[in-house]
Amino acid sequence: FVQIMSRKKAAKGKGSSKSPKASPSSGRTGKGLTVMLVGDSGVGKTCLLVRFKDGAFLAGSFISTVGIDFRNKVMSIDAVKVKLQIWDTAGQERFRSVTHAYYRDAHALLLLYDVTNKASFDNIRAWLTEIHEYAQQDVVVMLLGNKADATHDRAVKREEGEKLAKEFGVPFMETSAKSGLNVELAFTAVARELKHRTMKEPDEPKFQLQEYVDKEMRTAGCCRS
Numbered sequence: 595f596v597q598i599m600s601r602k603k604a605a606k607g608k609g610s611s612k613s614p615k616a617s618p619s620s621g622r623t624g625k626g627l628t629v630m631l632v633g634d635s636g637v638g639k640t641c642l643l644v645r646f647k648d649g650a651f652l653a654g655s656f657i658s659t660v661g662i663d664f665r666n667k668v669m670s671i672d673a674v675k676v677k678l679q680i681w682d683t684a685g686q687e688r689f690r691s692v693t694h695a696y697y698r699d700a701h702a703l704l705l706l707y708d709v710t711n712k713a714s715f716d717n718i719r720a721w722l723t724e725i726h727e728y729a730q731q732d733v734v735v736m737l738l739g740n741k742a743d744a745t746h747d748r749a750v751k752r753e754e755g756e757k758l759a760k761e762f763g764v765p766f767m768e769t770s771a772k773s774g775l776n777v778e779l780a781f782t783a784v785a786r787e788l789k790h791r792t793m794k795e796p797d798e799p800k801f802q803l804q805e806y807v808d809k810e811m812r813t814a815g816c817c818r819s
């Protein structure tokens with residue numbers, strides 16, 4: 595198996611996990627929780643990750659990810675440190691077979707479409723089929739409508755995203771890598787869900803991901819960023 599890295603990472607080589615070899619075989623063996631970003635090319639997966647990791651937005655020219663890229667981030671959830679290993683996949687069709695190899699080791703998937711690109715939304719069904727085929731049955735999936743800041747170019751209504759998510763029984767929210775809207779929340783929500791699963795007390799009620807997300811958004815007012 596040949597490791598392919600994005601050009602950006604190859605050039606910079608900083609901030610990424612030291613050993614991408616840890617995957618795909620050891621995703622469930624103490625390497626932390628693995629969260630994989632999937633969705634069409636250009637929907638903003640890399641930007642979402644960079645926003646989450648570095649708090650910055652990559653404006654300017656679009657550098658499409660080649661193969662797969664890795665970033666680690668430690669989060670503190672209820673005073674417990676949770677290590678997330680985040681896999682940023684290439685959305686381009688020609689890298690699909692690379693991505694397939696990683697699905698089974700992912701604990702959570704953030705599935706993105708671009709609210710300004712109807713085709714990326716229409717492809718969500720195909721992505722869900724692919725997930726069903728390659729990922730673990732108990733994988734946590736969350737649907738994200740990214741680029742929510744781009745009001746003038748919007749092509750997919752928030753309600754459409756909500757409806758699709760409901761149909762497939764997955765939690766949903768709109769995000770923006772540009773403004774930062776819900777970026778932290780998206781990762782926190784899946785990390786919480788995964789933490790609950792691994793450290794479950796016998797009497798503890800099941801963690802309700804969508805309820806948590808809705809509550810967090812309410813308490814943050816209309817525009818959490």
Ligand SMILES: Nc1nc2c(ncn2[C@@H]2O[C@H](COP(=O)(O)OP(=O)(O)OP(=O)(O)O)[C@@H](O)[C@H]2O)c(=O)[nH]1
Pocket residue numbers: 633634635636637638639640641642652653654655656657658659660683684685686740741742743744769770771772773
């Ligand atoms: N307005 C706006 N633009 C965004 C946002 N997120 C990403 N973009 C832009 O969308 C383009 C694609 O972003 P990327 O993050 O590189 O897309 P990707 O999903 O990683 O694409 P692949 O690596 O090819 O799969 C870039 O030009 C970004 O500047 C967002 O939240 N709002």
Ligand SMILES: [Mg+2]
Pocket residue numbers: 639640641657658659682683684685
């Ligand atoms: Mg990318």
